Amino acid sequence: MSGTTLVVGAGVFGAAAALELRHRGHMVVLLDAGPVPHPLAASTDISKVLRMEYGRDEAYTALMEDAFEGWRRWAREWSAAGEENLYHETGVLMVCRASMTPGTFEYESWETLRRRGHRPERLSADTLTCRFPAWSTGRYVDGFFHRVGGYAESGKVVAWLVRRAAQDGVTVRTGRMTGLLEENGRVIGVLTAAGAVRADRVVLATGAWAGSLLGLTHEIRATGHPVLHFAPRDPDRFAPERFPVFTADVARTGLYGFPRNRDGVVKVALHDAGAAIDPDAPRLVTPAQEARIRALLDETIPTLAGAEVVYRRLCLYADTQDEDFWIARDPSREGLTVASGGSGHGFKFAPVLGRLIADTVEGREHPLAHKFRWRPEVRLSRGTEAARFHGEG
Numbered sequence: 001m002s003g004t005t006l007v008v009g010a011g012v013f014g015a016a017a018a019l020e021l022r023h024r025g026h027m028v029v030l031l032d033a034g035p036v037p038h039p040l041a042a043s044t045d046i047s048k049v050l051r052m053e054y055g056r057d058e059a060y061t062a063l064m065e066d067a068f069e070g071w072r073r074w075a076r077e078w079s080a081a082g083e084e085n086l087y088h089e090t091g092v093l094m095v096c097r098a099s100m101t102p103g104t105f106e107y108e109s110w111e112t113l114r115r116r117g118h119r120p121e122r123l124s125a126d127t128l129t130c131r132f133p134a135w136s137t138g139r140y141v142d143g144f145f146h147r148v149g150g151y152a153e154s155g156k157v158v159a160w161l162v163r164r165a166a167q168d169g170v171t172v173r174t175g176r177m178t179g180l181l182e183e184n185g186r187v188i189g190v191l192t193a194a195g196a197v198r199a200d201r202v203v204l205a206t207g208a209w210a211g212s213l214l215g216l217t218h219e220i221r222a223t224g225h226p227v228l229h230f231a232p233r234d235p236d237r238f239a240p241e242r243f244p245v246f247t248a249d250v251a252r253t254g255l256y257g258f259p260r261n262r263d264g265v266v267k268v269a270l271h272d273a274g275a276a277i278d279p280d281a282p283r284l285v286t287p288a289q290e291a292r293i294r295a296l297l298d299e300t301i302p303t304l305a306g307a308e309v310v311y312r313r314l315c316l317y318a319d320t321q322d323e324d325f326w327i328a329r330d331p332s333r334e335g336l337t338v339a340s341g342g343s344g345h346g347f348k349f350a351p352v353l354g355r356l357i358a359d360t361v362e363g364r365e366h367p368l369a370h371k372f373r374w375r376p377e378v379r380l381s382r383g384t385e386a387a388r389f390h391g392e393g
Contacts, residue, residue, distance in 0.1 A: 001362060003200030004029060008177050008190055011041040012154070012350050013339045013357065014205030015161035018170045020354030021203075021361065030165060031190070031197060034174030037158040040279070042207055042316050045227065047258050047267055048154040048347040049245055051092045052118070052146065053109035055386025059368060061112055063352060068148060070351020086157050090244040090259055092149030095128060095140040097249050105251040105386045110144050120146040134243050134301050151245050151258055154347055161350070173197070177206070177213065180336070187336040203337045203361060208279040208316040210326075210340035219376050220326055220341050223274030223319050226289035227267065229311035232304055235264040247271075247387065248300050254389030255296045265311075266304060268293060271344055272389045273382075274317060283314035317344040321375075323383030327360050328374040337361050338374075345385055 007018045010032035018030040037044045050071060054060040075087045100107035113120050123131070125141040166172050175192035180202070182188065189198035206213055211220035232238055240259040243266075248255040254272035261267075270293060277283070290312070297305035318340045320326050326341030339357045346353070359366045382390045 001026060001201070003027070005201050005203065005361065006031060006189060006197060006199035007203045007205060008032075009205035009207060009209075010036045010038065010158070010162050010172070011205065011207050012043040012158055012161070012347050013207065013342065013353055014203070015158055015165060016350055016354035017203055017205060017339055017357040017361075019161055019165040019168065020358040022165060022168050022170050024358055024362070028165070028170045029197070029199065030162070030170050030172045031177065031192075032172075032174055033176040036162050036172065036174070037155055040283070040316070041158070042318070042342065043158050043347050044155040045267075045313065045315065046153060046155065046229070046261060046265065047151045049092070049149075049151055049256060049258075050087070050348045051149045051245070051247075052113065053092065053094060053105075053149075053387070054112070055105050055108040056112060057386060058112060058116070059371060061116060063349060063368065065116075067349050067352045071152065074351065083160075084156070086153040086160065088150045088152070088240065089148070090150040090240040091145055091147045093132060093143065093145050093244050093246040094250070095123070095135065095143035095246065095248055097140055097252075099142045106143055108386065113146065118146065118148065120144040132242060132244075134237055134303060137299065137302065139299050140248065145244070149245060152347070152350070157350060179213075180333070182333065186334040187330075201335045201337070201361060203339055203357065205339040205357070207340060207342065208318045210318055210338060212279070214338065216376065219320065219378075221319050222277050222279045223317045224277040224283060224314040225270055225272060225274045225317060225344065226285045226293060227269040227313040227315050228285070228290065228293055228309050229313075230266045230268060230304055230307040231264060231310045232260070232266055232307045234303070235260045235266075237303060238266050248296070250387050251389055252391075253296055255293070255300065266307070268297065268304070269315065270389070271387060273391065274319070277314070277316065279316055283316070285312040285314055315344075317342065319343050319383070321378040321380045321383065323385040323388065325372045326374070327356055327372040328369075329360060329363075331374055341372075343383065343385060344388070
């Protein structure tokens, strides 16, 4: 495709799209409010979970199989270049407070993995506490450990993607988008405080800001979710080999977390329904949200529950009605593609997001086009992502 493609938003969706479009021969401008990576972007954090488990949803499971190949490819590139490794395959521990039964997130994920040829390890209560001593309360009695999984250092990954894109010829600019520039029903650029930025086609990848920028606040809404960084008194207890990435009855509690990082920090968060929020408003973890996390930890990992919190963050999701991604051309505005709707589980797909978005920009069909289509008609009382806790605290 000739001409310039403008990608607005240098989070994981936008950075991956810019890199892939450039590799396909597009002249690409990547525009972000700045700085890059933006401190308020969802992906700008110390870590994001990489998991293959999606309950019965084989489409996302298969897509993550491809994504893991991409993560390993990037790890090889970092190693060959002598760069810091940002992908940590610790495995993923998924535990529950009752026996896994059909219909539960853990059971359906377990069955889907086995059906697709993977080998997750089933854990009894005794095996769980023996192998992973931090889980010794006896409250969690069933689950499994899957060696394929772990976490990525998300903020650093986005920074690397932007650097890589710039090295490959993407023009990176800063400036906050204030609106679309349209002419005769076609989007021909965007407006910023400094003036118009023109292009032949535009990809809007602005995450939690996408809904308000497009007038689609019901279809793509911003929600806030609490994240706490703990400094445990005994950091060795939370080393990756003894304390991998985990979910704790996640569809019923929302609780998930990470092993200690190189700075000795253990991150714990809630993958929950969240609360609607203005993405430009102050982001504060409320005392009630922190109390909920501590209460869950008290019955789960009590040695962590009383640890000092060294950082609090409200992570913003760009939530769609069904919690599937929104990667589609705007049917009413020619020249505009929207790539958003991560719904709290998008980052892990970073190595394949660029391909999906570039295919959409170029009008190529792909197997998930229907799942990620433009769909303002969808109205649901709750989303469909199997790991998400949709109850209230």
